[in-house]
Amino acid sequence: MDFLMEQILFHTSEKHQEIYIHLNNKYDIKYQDLFSICASIGFKHNRKVPIETRGREFRSNYFNSSQRATAYSIILADPELGKNIEQFEDVEFRRKARRLLEEYAEGGMEILVEEVFGNRWDGNILDPNYMEYEIDILGYIYAESKAVPF
Amino acid sequence: MKLQKIYMKNFRQFYGEQEIEFSAGDQNVTIIFGENGKGKTGIFRALMFGLYGSIHIEQDNPNEALHLVNFIALEESNNMPIEAKVRLQFESKGKNYELHRSIMGVMAGNDIKERMGDVELYITDENGNFSPDPITDEFEIQRLINDILHESIKDFFLFDAEKIETLAKTDKNVKEEVKNGIVKLLHIDKLESAINLLTKLHATEKRRLLQDSKNLDLNQKQNEIDNLTNEISDLEERISMKDANIQACTQEIADVEAKLSENEDVKKIQERYHETQEKKTYELKLLKAKKDEMKNTLISNGPNLILKDTYYSVKNYLDQVFVDQKDLIPIEVIEKSLNEMVCAACGTDLRENPDHLKNVEFLKNNFKRSNLTPLISLITSVIHDYQISEEEIIHTIDSNLKDFRSIKDNIAAIDQQLDSFQMDIADKAQQQENLSHLESTLTQKKQDLENFKVDIAKMKDQIAEKEKDKNALEKEFNRLIRQNESLKVDAKVLQYIDDLKSEFQRVFSEYSDNMRHKLTEEATAIFKVLIDRKDKDLISKIDINEKYEIEIMGWDQVNITQDISQGQRQVVALSFITALAKVAAGDYADISFPLFMDTPFGRISGTNRDQLIENIPQLSSQWILLLTDTELSKTEEMQFKATGKLGKWYKLDQIKKGHSEIVELDLQESLATRG
Numbered sequence: 001m002d003f004l005m006e007q008i009l010f011h012t013s014e015k016h017q018e019i020y021i022h023l024n025n026k027y028d029i030k031y032q033d034l035f036s037i038c039a040s041i042g043f044k045h046n047r048k049v050p051i052e053t054r055g056r057e058f059r060s061n062y063f064n065s066s067q068r069a070t071a072y073s074i075i076l077a078d079p080e081l082g083k084n085i086e087q088f089e090d091v092e093f094r095r096k097a098r099r100l101l102e103e104y105a106e107g108g109m110e111i112l113v114e115e116v117f118g119n120r121w122d123g124n125i126l127d128p129n130y131m132e133y134e135i136d137i138l139g140y141i142y143a144e145s146k147a148v149p150f
Numbered sequence: 151m152k153l154q155k156i157y158m159k160n161f162r163q164f165y166g167e168q169e170i171e172f173s174a175g176d177q178n179v180t181i182i183f184g185e186n187g188k189g190k191t192g193i194f195r196a197l198m199f200g201l202y203g204s205i206h207i208e209q210d211n212p213n214e215a216l217h218l219v220n221f222i223a224l225e226e227s228n229n230m231p232i233e234a235k236v237r238l239q240f241e242s243k244g245k246n247y248e249l250h251r252s253i254m255g256v257m258a259g260n261d262i263k264e265r266m267g268d269v270e271l272y273i274t275d276e277n278g279n280f281s282p283d284p285i286t287d288e289f290e291i292q293r294l295i296n297d298i299l300h301e302s303i304k305d306f307f308l309f310d311a312e313k314i315e316t317l318a319k320t321d322k323n324v325k326e327e328v329k330n331g332i333v334k335l336l337h338i339d340k341l342e343s344a345i346n347l348l349t350k351l352h353a354t355e356k357r358r359l360l361q362d363s364k365n366l367d368l369n370q371k372q373n374e375i376d377n378l379t380n381e382i383s384d385l386e387e388r389i390s391m392k393d394a395n396i397q398a399c400t401q402e403i404a405d406v407e408a409k410l411s412e413n414e415d416v417k418k419i420q421e422r423y424h425e426t427q428e429k430k431t432y433e434l435k436l437l438k439a440k441k442d443e444m445k446n447t448l449i450s451n452g453p454n455l456i457l458k459d460t461y462y463s464v465k466n467y468l469d470q471v472f473v474d475q476k477d478l479i480p481i482e483v484i485e486k487s488l489n490e491m492v493c494a495a496c497g498t499d500l501r502e503n504p505d506h507l508k509n510v511e512f513l514k515n516n517f518k519r520s521n522l523t524p525l526i527s528l529i530t531s532v533i534h535d536y537q538i539s540e541e542e543i544i545h546t547i548d549s550n551l552k553d554f555r556s557i558k559d560n561i562a563a564i565d566q567q568l569d570s571f572q573m574d575i576a577d578k579a580q581q582q583e584n585l586s587h588l589e590s591t592l593t594q595k596k597q598d599l600e601n602f603k604v605d606i607a608k609m610k611d612q613i614a615e616k617e618k619d620k621n622a623l624e625k626e627f628n629r630l631i632r633q634n635e636s637l638k639v640d641a642k643v644l645q646y647i648d649d650l651k652s653e654f655q656r657v658f659s660e661y662s663d664n665m666r667h668k669l670t671e672e673a674t675a676i677f678k679v680l681i682d683r684k685d686k687d688l689i690s691k692i693d694i695n696e697k698y699e700i701e702i703m704g705w706d707q708v709n710i711t712q713d714i715s716q717g718q719r720q721v722v723a724l725s726f727i728t729a730l731a732k733v734a735a736g737d738y739a740d741i742s743f744p745l746f747m748d749t750p751f752g753r754i755s756g757t758n759r760d761q762l763i764e765n766i767p768q769l770s771s772q773w774i775l776l777l778t779d780t781e782l783s784k785t786e787e788m789q790f791k792a793t794g795k796l797g798k799w800y801k802l803d804q805i806k807k808g809h810s811e812i813v814e815l816d817l818q819e820s821l822a823t824r825g
Contacts, residue, residue: 001521001522001524001525002524002525002528027445028445029445029448029449033449036452036453037448037449037452037453037456039453040452040453040456040457041456043456043457043460044456044457044460065528065532066450066453066454066532067453068528069528069529069532069533070453070454070457070532072525072528072529073457073460073461073464073529073533074457074460076464076467076468076529077460077463077464083467085468085471085522085525085526086522088522088525132441134441134444134445134448135441135444135551135554137448137452138444138445138447138448138452138547138551139551141448141452141455141456142455142544142547142548142551144456145455145456145458145544
């Protein structure tokens with residue numbers, strides 16, 4: 001049932017893969033770490049964006065247990081797929097769940113680009129001279145958590 | 151290898167017969183002291199000539215004529231030939247060696263002609279058996295000596311003044327030399343030749359294929375690849391030139407600053423400047439630690455914080471599912487209750503309460519392990535763990551963000567202070583005519599230095615970009631070949647060569663990676679011992695990277711190779727050499743190569759010198775030093791004597807021009823001529 005323990009391939013988009021690479025190389029924030037953050041942001045803002053061209057990939061068994069719980073929570077809380085834990089065995093359901101997470105992650109990344117990276121993302125690379133992306137992302141999440149809904 | 155004795159006759163300045171015994175064992179330091187021009191390097195030449203028959207040493211121009219036979223002896227000989235001799239005694243792996251070499255010289259008018267004489271090698275084996283007939287075959291001798299200390303790596307152990315300077319640079323030749331050293335030490339030079347051979351073969355085959363096929367697409371692709379290759383190597387060359395510029399510039403800045411500090415006022419401000427800079431380093435360290443902490447929070451709790459509201463509904467849903475599970479109460483609990491006839495959860499006596507007993511029995515009969523339970527437990531426990539610490543996490547993030555801003559503010563304030571010190575120095579310098587031009591040079595040089603660094607960073611980015619393009623083109627090229635029916639066989643041949651090369655490369659890098667790591671570890675450990683205490687934390691690692699460059703990593707893992715002083719650079723080079731000697735000795739407890747150094751302390755500061763004097767004797771089996779008067783002042787002399795490691799003490803006396811005498815001194819005597 002804990003299907004993310006298996007080696008399911010997750011893709012990031014080619015469009016944003018440089019962000020994944022940069023934060024991995026310079027900040028040691030692994031693909032699965034950033035993916036988890038993005039998927040959560042995308043879900044929170046209900047922003048799903050299909051991946052046009054696939055970029056970097058990673059296997060789901062890299063998720064730690066907390067990240068798996070996060071991913072399952074998103075699946076279980078999703079308006080379409082949610083509240084369906086019995087379906088976790090089903091191959092087709094798993095395929096849909098994988099795509100759902102990828103689309104939320106892509107949507108979340110768009111939000112990060114708009115709200116956090118701003119001009120430092122030129123569409124191709126993140127400004128390599130700027131050194132505080134991790135602080136900015138955390139600051140954004142913190143501010144969001146404090147914001148009163150509605 | 152242990153050097154025991156060198157005997158010279160009419161060799162360079164050493165008129166007549168003279169000899170030096172090298173110290174080893176507990177007192178493993180030998181010092182030969184001489185002011186410039188008195189023949190220190192002559193002794194180094196004698197060693198190189200004795201071991202390898204070399205007439206030139208690394209610092210010489212190999213095209214320039216150099217004479218080894220003593221001038222005075224030649225002049226006195228009335229046109230008769232004079233023989234110069236070197237006899238070297240040393241020990242290696244239990245065997246004793248005595249190597250004799252000679253060179254004949256004759257003087258006709260102003261012209262000197264020299265011709266190599268015979269060479270003889272006597273060996274006494276481990277059991278003391280002495281072969282009365284020497285080996286006289288030059289090739290055989292070369293083979294034997296190379297086995298002990300290969301000529302191509304000798305420069306790492308027996309080196310002249312220039313050597314540390316060179317190693318401390320970061321240019322292409324140094325890279326080659328470091329790589330060469332590693333390859334020779336590992337005895338994988340043959341593997342390297344095989345790789346080179348296959349690379350050439352691959353290129354030739356590819357050229358042939360292109361000529362034969364006359365396929366325009368392929369040729370065009372290859373042209374593009376060639377162009378990119380050229381552009382990359384151009385860029386690499388430009389980077390290495392810029393590197394040289396940076397080093398020159400850093401040196402000039404240090405020189406100008408030293409000159410400025412001769413002025414008392416300027417010196418005072420400089421001191422405050424440096425104190426403030428130390429404060430800044432401290433704040434930067436704090437900032438780095440804070441950043442790391444916040445990154446970890448981001449990774450471990452970022453998603454939780456975003457989903458905190460969602461978690462409530464997920465947990466409610468899972469609680470509902472959970473209640474419906476057939477394994478809500480673990481089977482172990484049920485069985486324990488039935489075995490002991492006491493409910494393991496509430497302690498009710500089941501014998502006295504038949505209803506309860508029935509209930510437990512019902513649970514047992516209906517127990518069915520659900521595969522959902524572990525998953526539900528995983529999710530709910532993660533959510534639970536987060537929820538109980540949520541408040542604390544939010545509070546920590548809040549105070550970390552505040553701390554981070556406040557450290558950044560401190561740094562900005564310190565930067566302002568530093569700027570104002572700089573301006574004060576500039577003002578003071580401008581007030582005095584003799585200093586004003588120094589000050590403008592300094593500003594200019596600092597600007598240059600920054601520009602060079604930016605240029606290098608840009609060029610490195612360009613190289614990475616071009617490498618990426620080149621790889622893509624090569625893939626494309628291979629795809630085109632494979633698609634072309636008529637080239638199928640050729641494609642297979644190319645592929646085969648390529649595979650073979652990759653396989654050799656894999657083995658090669660496996661071995662050399664291992665060696666690089668050992669060297670990195672050793673060099674870092676030795677550096678930590680050798681460097682002055684105040685600089686200890688400045689450098690976290692001396693890394694020999696996969697391109698065989700010596701890289702110096704700062705406390706924050708940032709590459710600071712270009713930022714350290716010339717003196718620190720030399721300590722890095724010395725650490726590397728000592729590490730190489732240690733790694734080369736393999737599993738032997740101590741280094742079995744002598745370190746023979748000609749004027750090594752040139753640019754090394756006083757405190758760093760003290761560290762070297764105290765520690766190198768512990769790190770190497772034998773340390774032979776040729777020192778000049780500026781390197782061996784009273785302070786260093788005391789330091790050497792205090793180690794108790796000094797075994798032999800010589801000075802070079804110049805009787806007249808062209809005649810130096812080696813005089814052995816008592817260890818109690820004093821040598822230094824400067825305070």
